[in-house]
Amino acid sequence: MNPENKNTVLITCGPGLADYLKSELEDLGFPIRSFHTGGLEIRATGKEVMKLNLHLRTAYNVLYLLKKFTCKNPKQLYDEVSSLPWEDMVSSDEFISIVSRVNTPTIDNSMFAGMKVKDAIVDRIMEKTGSRPNSGSRRDRLVYHVYWKDDTC
Numbered sequence: 001m002n003p004e005n006k007n008t009v010l011i012t013c014g015p016g017l018a019d020y021l022k023s024e025l026e027d028l029g030f031p032i033r034s035f036h037t038g039g040l041e042i043r044a045t046g047k048e049v050m051k052l053n054l055h056l057r058t059a060y061n062v063l064y065l066l067k068k069f070t071c072k073n074p075k076q077l078y079d080e081v082s083s084l085p086w087e088d089m090v091s092s093d094e095f096i097s098i099v100s101r102v103n104t105p106t107i108d109n110s111m112f113a114g115m116k117v118k119d120a121i122v123d124r125i126m127e128k129t130g131s132r133p134n135s136g137s138r139r140d141r142l143v144y145h146v147y148w149k150d151d152t153c
Contacts, residue, residue, distance in 0.1 A: 071153035081120035
């Protein structure tokens, strides 16, 4: 993935802070694409996301969209996630963590979806490089979020 490419970025915030977050983003020169109760969407590059992480005071998370796809079952989740060039984004000596929120009739445990995403990432990296990153619940390194609602992930 090229960090120069613009993509959708979801920036989350606490209740009652969305207007302040909007002002912060506009002051930094980012037009708002959509406004949600718990945050805002903009378009930004990977490099701009790093800038936002340094300068936003009211944001909880700054989430750069890697991929959006139709997903009807765990196998499709695994296949879609493993199609991304993870070996270009994650070093095999890195540590990754997956956060998942799931609201789909296909599965009833968000930890299962997180495990499928983790497996897809580390399996792809292992296949391409011969070694794999470590993973776990620590969130002080690379953290990937998966959100799966109905048939959209």
